[in-house]
Amino acid sequence: MRFARYMGYRLVTALPVIFGIIVLNFLLIHLAPGDAASVLAGESGAATPEYMDELRHKFGLDQSLGMQFLTYVSNMAHFNLGYSYRNDADVSSLILERLGPTSLLMLTAFGTAVALGIILGLVAATGRNSWRDNIISLISLVAYATPGFWLGLMMIVIFSIGLGWLPTSGFDTVGTGHEGWAEVWDVARHLVMPAVSLALFYLALYARLMRASVLEQTGMDYVTTARAKGQTERRIMTGHVLRNALLPIVTIAGVQAGNLIGGSIVVETVFGWPGIGTLAFNALQSRDLNLLLAIFFMSACLIVIINLAVDVIYVMLDPRMEI
Amino acid sequence: MSQTVLELEKLTIALPSGADRANAVSDIDLVLRAGKVTCLIGESGSGKSLVARSILGLLPRPHVRIGSGRILFEGQDLAVAPQDKMRAIRGAKIGMIFQEPMTALNPLHTIGRQLDEVLRIHTSLGKAARRARVLELIDSVHLPEPSRIIRSFPHQLSGGQRQRAMIAMALLLNPRLLIADEPTTALDVTTQAQILYLIRELQREHGTSVLFITHDFGVVADIADEVAVLQRGTLVERGTAGAVLGAPTHPYTKALIAAVPKLVPPAARPANTQPFIVEARDIAKTYGTRGLFGGRVTVALAGVTMELRRGETLGLVGESGSGKSTLARAITRLLPIDGGEILLGGADIAQLSRRQLRPVRKRVQMVFQDPYASLDPRRRIIDIIAEGPIIHGTPPAKAREEAQALLRLVGLDASAAKRFPHEFSGGQRQRIGIARALALHPDVLVADEPVSALDVSVQSQVLALLADIKARLHLSMLFVTHDLRVAVQVCDRIAVMKQGEVVEVAPTAEIFFNPQHSYTKALFAAVPGGTWQDRKAS
Amino acid sequence: MREGFARFARNRTALFGAAVLLCLLLLVLLTPVIYPDDPFKLAGPALQPPGGRFLLGTDTLGRDVAAEIAYGARTSLIIGVGATLAAIVIGAVAGGVAGYYRGRTETVLMRITEFFQTIPAFIFALLIVAILSPSVSSEIIAIAAVSWPSIARLVRGEFVSLGGREFVQACAGLGASDARIIFSHMLPNCASSIIAVGSLLIGTAILLEAGLAFLGLGDPNVMSWGLIISAGRAVLRSAWWICTFPGIAILLTVLGINLIGDGLNEALNPRLRER
């Protein structure tokens, strides 16, 4: 009960943040020169002023900024994300279409980064200054410094073009009509390189953090206590240190999850992954305001939810956290 | 003579190169006997804790290791025992408790689970049997509601309760030896007294041998059967408690014992009839601790009224959380208060703005507890001392000149001026802190636990300096301390605080001989060692 | 701090990082001597493989990739350092004010900080560059705009903990003004943390810049590594070297900076020293 109330409280306090994001982005986007009508007309080659006016009227761009904002907010209040005139489709359906691939990519990348990062960090910390530690530290240092898009390009050269192991791009092989496990396998093969490109940076980050966190925890008094009980080193690591060391990782992971959305733009572009990132970039380029705002809105909501999830995980991990 | 449980033979613990000395301890010989409490006493840096840890093989390897010597336990040399042998001994045959029970317990596991772990490691008992044993031990350390305690997490218990749980954990398997590394240092006096009593009680019950590490002679007087004194890695004196405390032979031991303030009030002085320099009226202060959901409010000061007369030293005494430090900081306006008046020389300063406050500041100066934290590590001593006068408009050159003079006044060499705080010892730093406070020629000195972070020998020097300066400069002083021994020595009057309120104020002699409030009585009763110095004297 | 640098000097990986960065700085300084011509100048036939007359080959327009990388180094460093400095100034002011004055000011400022962290950084940076139109300064602004919150949180945390430290209280007790406390006591004491985190931020900023330029939002008048990769990407299959070398340059630079940052962190923040 207390928990439910807490959740409600958190969600309510998140509302001003989300509203603020809407306002800020609305203003910023309207600060940007050029509008959707001119882009659409530009792509069409030429258009009469009447045609452009018609477009602007259709897009609601002829109204005052305040009116546009009110309209937008009232639509949002009715859970109506608006209409993307440029794409001739409902914003919500555009986003929903992309949500699946994006979630798949992000969850895979994030999950891999967190899980592998934790394992590698643990392995490195337990064998501190051994060859294992040195190799893991070296790899994570290099991975931490590698631009994801460049890594993606290099992987295409090596694994798709050179070795022919993995498909170059896309979500699945179009037109194969694969079903069931064949389709899963197909998607998985497409997923490997984008997920790795996206994950590697974060993997390195978590490995480094985890290593530091484990080392810090192993110096704590309770570890000495456990030793004084006669506990084995392995059990001390798994039974005591691990969970304590995870706490800072959970916090950082929550903060980073938001950045993953941004980071996916570049990776999605390289691999032609049909996700939110490329949608956002295209929307920005073509001043598709409703769509862009909706994406900002979505990601803000997502981050709020992630932060909430992080808190919940934290509470589960750490009894000291009181709701 | 009872049976020998553990024997240290010429134990030498080597420090890594680059440390201030080659060996943490050298050639220690020590015998621990069944049913006896052996106190290993020493000041900070004496190496006493490392001795304790070396027995269980818990030295911070690989930097610190046993250089030579033997640790004989049940016929084995623990100094060279393999890890699996050591694991079988730890927790089962030798238990250990630590200074800070909060960090020594895993914050994420329940108390029950942490106790249970010991049994799982060393026994093949079933779940129910283990639980029964855990509950039994919890009960034996007098923790209330054992079944609730085992479901609790460490942070849900008080400091004393946590230490009891630690003791229960250490004694689960009836070890032959219990190593207690400053187990009461982090606790309040009343709690300390209870824990000491508990250790004594359990130890007698089971005939356990106890190695008790401490820096406090009062504690030694309360608990020790035998005493070993460690001075910078060397065991300088050993013997029964009565012999060492009553008739120390080594000069170091003598000096240490002499430095312990006596729990005897100075002769009653004529009552101070000077006007009040500081009056605090109904000062209220609450802290809002913001929980994740809602929040709760801690009352730090619940309408405290207190007066300080010109030329007087008023002691503020209480346990942690009593509000004594909060009151000190409220009076110096370092903390904003929620209500009440602070009259300085009759004028209310409680409502002054930051700007209006600035000229007033120089009249009330503070000496802080932690000599390591109270000096800006990035500034030279001379600048630290001269900063106050410069702020208040003294030309820098003149301020520095005066600072040099102050250095001499607090007993430091002139060469100290150009150096940085980390180049000084704790006592020296506290002298610098005092010099900084004096630089502004204040009327009132507020000393917040000025000696509690210092070793006894240094403590007495700093107290002497404070007394000297106070007399010479006709200062009024508010002296905050948790240590009744110190308070009794220093103060003209003592105010006892509990939970944000002053429960009793009286001249020192009066409060010592005739405490009115039950809490005051409890505090005096709990002072470790009580009046052992007088017992010996009589 | 002084011993900090001595500790830093004993850290071999950090020294390696410093060496990499030193080489880079040397390259930047010597670029006008080694490659006196404009890096955009068509130096030879297009798509020449590495070796031969052009050490790292030529790009699609026949420009010397080595010269491009050399000039790109300057851009990357200017943007990395510029954005980081801007972020530090904004972050230190916001975090410092919040951490010093606490109370409602802190709540508001930290809300704003969290708020900025809630916006996906890269998309936000894209938006800012799009609004300001791509140039070195707008890239600096965009990167600073997404980087300052971490500094603000750091400085706030340091200020809050320093504010409780006795030497700061002592200074307040002397009657010092807020400015004096902030500038002569608190800032110098959290400088080491800021330096350590800031140096890591430079690496992140360089990566961000490369990402922006890769998406075509770099300044077209200055050579940058992201721009080279973006231009070479189209011919990735036939001319691998155009993308590969600038990528390696980014990697080495960021690696070097991170190593230095780690080293500084270990050296200047004794809390972490044992790690």
Add this chain to the structure above:
Amino acid sequence: MVADPGSNKISRRTALALPLGLAASSGTIFSNGFAKADEPVRGGTMVMIVQPEPSTLAHYAVTAGNIPPIATQIYEGLVTYDWDQNPQPNLATSWQIAPDGKSITFKLREGVVFHNGKRFTSADVQFSFMEILKKYHPFAPLLLAELTGVDTPDEMTAVLLLANPAPYLMKALAGRDLPIMCKSVFEGTQILQNPSANKPIGTGPFKFGQWDRGQFVRLDRNDKYWKPGLPYLDHIIARFIPDAATRSAALETGEAHFAAYSAVNYADLARMKTNPILDTTMKGYEMTPALSVLELNAKHPPLDKKEVRQAIAYAIDRKVILRDVMYGYGKPATGPLSSLFKTVGFYTDDVRNYDVPDRLEIANKLLDGAGLPRGANGMRFGMHLEVNSFGEQWLRQAEYLKQALAIVGIDLTLRSEDTATWLRRVYTDYDYDINEPFLSQGVDPVYGLNKQYLTSQIRKGVTFVNDSFYANPEFDGILNGAMREQDHDKRAVLYKKAQQILAEDCPLVWLIDVQYVSVFNRKLHDHTTGPLGTQQAFERAWLET
């Protein structure tokens, strides 16, 4: 007309054909593309690459160049065109132009049904022209300016009524330019918000199947297509792959069969040609002429001086752009009209030639003469160049231009902004010096010349019209005359005169005469069956099994 300078959009990876390249590869085209005598095979799924992904399929209201490859499979026009660009029967079986040129009567084909089952009649033609195209098609003000109404004397006859003769109209009646929609789908609805925008319903050989945004559009065989036995393919899948290298890889691995409009990066073309499963063609773009140009803002001195503009034209080495930016695919532009108009006799290269051996001396002399001496740093004056935001290659071209103009002492600063900002700066705010757009020229000079150079086309806020402030009454007269002239030879003479005037006045600098390249899998046959190439239906295309 072309679907777009939009070509702009499409052309982000433009590759152009040198005449030599054209000749060299035409042999292969015929052996693989058309002349193969093998019996067509029924069935199969053809995958074509469309780049970039269209934002909408509202072909009747948006003319971006990436829409027709998909939309023309669904929507058809009244006529289609043979290789000589003569109209051929399609939805109309025959037509008659009135002697005064003021009406065109179309006899419509019987037995044609829309994908929704509705019968095709003259009412659909009337509704499409008057209610949809005339009102919402972006080019209507040019193409349909003279159209006053459509008469429907009976169900199978439609008469286009014109205020003045419009000889160019007969070139623009293919499905690519003026498609025919189903009246009952649109009637009574908001045209621009009609749900069929992205689920188009037409008469073509393929029906709309599915659109997974970001991935592909699937088209399904129209079993009730009016051409008996056609189409051969079961499905067409238009795939969208944003990354150029990845697109190439998709073709090389056989994942995709066809990539038109230079969706393949020119840098990869050489390698593609050596691939045994692939071949290339430059056929199918005969009615898609385009030029890359520099627009010079005559309102910004010293660009108001003809000598300065000419000097810029002289200073640029088009062969370098062709070789290094266009990879040799294309040819240097000689004047304001694409050489593709040679087929219909409108093109001339008898104009001022800017590509002469001593062009740099001439340029310097012109600039000296214009009173613009070199300053201390060797520069005469500085200008901003707006980088075309539609693709990487334009940045490359801009980088070259900066180098080239520096040689004659013009210091260019590049400004690279996103599409919206760029369009606004150039066409609304006129806040630019030099712009590097890419101009589609349409199927008739009326399209390309009128909108770019007529004084009346200086229209603030309208994209891709006369933004260089070129105003020459003599030239306006010639162009307006040519627009209504019904006699083909007389029109040709007028257009030649117009080209000479423009080349002399030099309001723009014409850089490269563009032609696109298609890459296809050798298993795919009969894909390019007319001058509209990929912008017409693939009803005859078939895949070897």
